[in-house]
Amino acid sequence: MDFAFSEDQGLLRDSLAAYLSDRYDFDSRRKAAAQAPGWRPGVWKAFAEELGILGAPFPEALGGLGGGAEANMIVMEALGEHLVLEPYLETVVLSGGLLERIGGEAAETLIGQIVSGEAVVVLAYAEPSSRYDLDAVHTAAWREEDGWRLDGHKAVVAAAPWATHLLVTARAEGEGGEFHGESLFLVAANGEGVSLRDYATMDGRRAAEVTLEDAPATLLGEEGGALPHLEAAVDAATAAACAEAVGLMRRMHRETVEYARQRRQFGRAIGEFQVIQHRLVDMFMAVEQAVSMTYLATLSLGEEPAARARAVSAAKARVGKSIREVGQGAVQIHGGIGMTDELALGWRFKRATAIEQLFGDTEYHLRRFERSGAGVPEPGAAAAAASAPTAAAAPTAATP
């Protein structure tokens, strides 16, 4: 068992942290979020060209750095810490991860374009009534002489307004009007028959409702065979979202401890009051549990599907609870100032709350955990095999 970073992993973490500390201050983030297009393509370019992180998880054969899920975890925690708007989660982890699993020439070419920053690929899988279910897909796909066409409505597609390409899940109709399984298609974001209604989300990012009307599309992978890959990719993205939440929570907790040291009422720092101390301790424990579960989920992504699902859902359920405890506690201890739009804290809380719902809320993952019968990986089974990552050998209050 080893929870330490390798040299390469440490380097990845440090170079990204250095870049974000220098160049990604909250004020510029706020300005970028408040006006069109809601993100900074220049930052994305720097991610690709200066830092090379857009290839962090992919195999070297595809132009990546070969860092896998652990690299995603390291990157996402840093992006959470700095409240980054740009769509690493959507494009690199989710779309890139799905393309890697689907394989084939078209998918691999697209991965290359993700790595270079040319293509911002976003997966549109949810629909207005699907809530968090991955198999509730009604978008229709059919074959014309010159190729595939799609018809349907994809809901709350995060980062879609920034995309160059959309991956779309759809079902092909059989001759008798029966549905086969889900397939994955590629469309250009500004392609024929594709229209987007853009809007801001609660965390200041952007999403869109995507309408497909007789939209020409390219089939990726095997017809009807997308679901297992989709589940695996969403599990990987869920683990990555947990890592982003860890970054957000560590930061919120640290800022709140600092505030409790400085804020004086009744002639002393409010951090001297035991009720505040105990709440901060509970929040600290909630963060540490989230960290542990994020490691578990990340290191279980290579397990067989049921064990993977169980570990990821356990992590997301625990992280979801921690988000509420840490986010609400941070606002409460800050008092009125914690309610303001001006302070980064509120935006951290809002992004964390968005993650609480993303890829299934706590209740959804509690049930998925119950349903997945396989045992949780026993200590030593999963982690020992991998050359395991991560930040701190033991929880300490000073953990960055």
Next chain:
Amino acid sequence: MNLDFSPEDLAFRDEVRAFIADNYPPELAGKAEEGREIGREDFLKWHRILAERGGWSAPGWPVDYGGAGFTPVQRYLFGEEMARADTIPVLPFGINMVGPVIYTFGTPEQKARWLPPTLNGEIFWCQGYSEPGAGSDLASLKCKAVRDGEDYVVNGQKTWTTLAQHADWIFCLVRTDPDAKAQEGISFLLIDMRTPGITVRPIITLGGEHEVNEVWFEDVRVPVANRIHEENKGWTCAKFLLAHERTGIAGVARSKRGVEKLKRIADTEVSLGAPLSSDPIFVRKMAELEIDLLALEYTELRTLARESSGEGPGPESSLLKIKGTEIQQRITELAMEAVGPYAQANFRSLGGDNQPPVGPDYAARVGPTYFNMRKTSIYGGSNEIQRNIIAKLVLGL
């Protein structure tokens, strides 16, 4: 012992229900629920209609001052009916806060000057209490008023001033004796918001709303005649007012309304092939919420009954504040869970409102409301302070 309202009380309830049905302006209906901005004139319009009906704008004021003079039970039923009809609330600043201070501590001239326009909705009041350095520890406030002839000259800053952008007058706690012990050098001043030297700056809160403000005072001249009660005795008014602020803070009636709305969402949302309202786990969460609300309601009724028998609201009202706000916040958590992914779509977007709403119409407000309602455990004396009050005054610790 008896859990029923008297026939007279029930008749009163019907009368109120009918009055609201007949008189609530149709153009205001649904405005709060749909998240449209409620403006100054919207608040005052409904206030004035109630005032014309025998002082119903001021349910708790004595008849001598033009109020409705309702009994505690009638006040409760009145609030219940207002919430049931989802009306715009009558704002507390004039009616529940400064009004009772003026009729309890004011001179006859002060009563004559401020009570009628407050009652009739001619004055829009705001509250100048909190300061950047004086929140939970209100008595450490620094905004100072220095005597200069027949005026005080006020300098300093107030913050979290709700709806100051609409206000005509502000009631303020100011420090008139910098050398006295914290609570002893404070006075209670009424200040015309049009006085030169006052600046109001908006504070935007988590849900994107402009509800609260900073109010700055720079050499603002306030006549000594605008001071309520004696100089340096303002803390007496403040304590009195805080006790009044807490009654009704339980928000039972509005929370009942919130539970109904939540049930409607759960009937509409389909999860795992069935309405959320038939999902055993969600149903159980709703049951826990409703039982907590019922327990709060009957706790409030017990408080009312004590009040009816002549005992004033005691420190138990802190219990109502804590439990009431916890329930209000719980409703917003369950609304987020019920709505699911469309809660992500902010109702306000890219410099304007998302119209028509992106998802179901009930989804547009749940995110901002979840964030906004975090304020309830902070304002009106934070829930930590309320627990201190119970520990000290109820438990004697």
